[in-house]
Amino acid sequence: MRKGQGGTADYLVASCANCGMINIMPRGRTDGQQCADCGGGPLILLGFGILHKEPCSSLQVQIEADTRDIDRAMAKVKELQVELENTSRMMQEIGEKL
Numbered sequence: 001m002r003k004g005q006g007g008t009a010d011y012l013v014a015s016c017a018n019c020g021m022i023n024i025m026p027r028g029r030t031d032g033q034q035c036a037d038c039g040g041g042p043l044i045l046l047g048f049g050i051l052h053k054e055p056c057s058s059l060q061v062q063i064e065a066d067t068r069d070i071d072r073a074m075a076k077v078k079e080l081q082v083e084l085e086n087t088s089r090m091m092q093e094i095g096e097k098l
């Protein structure tokens with residue numbers, strides 16, 4: 001096992017004494033850590049860990065956005081456009097009558 005800084009063992013593996021959940025933490029951020037599952041502890045160090053990397057041939061990103069406000073704003077803009085066109089037409093008709 002390589003333990004050196006910048007080596008492959010970048011994670012510490014610990015077991016929560018309270019709930020038994022295995023916690024895996026970056027090596028540099030282990031002080032004062034509590035269990036990520038139950039919020040308790042203490043965490044009992046089991047050893048070093050390494051993450052297995054899966055080859056990544058594609059990346060899919062899905063974004064969910066609430067567009068209701070935008071849709072409402074666009075509807076108001078369209079209403080305003082119609083109002084402005086009507087007002088412009090009325091002003092033109094008044095101008096033609098004078």
Ligand SMILES: [Zn+2]
Nearest residue numbers: 016019035038
């Ligand atoms: Zn726990």
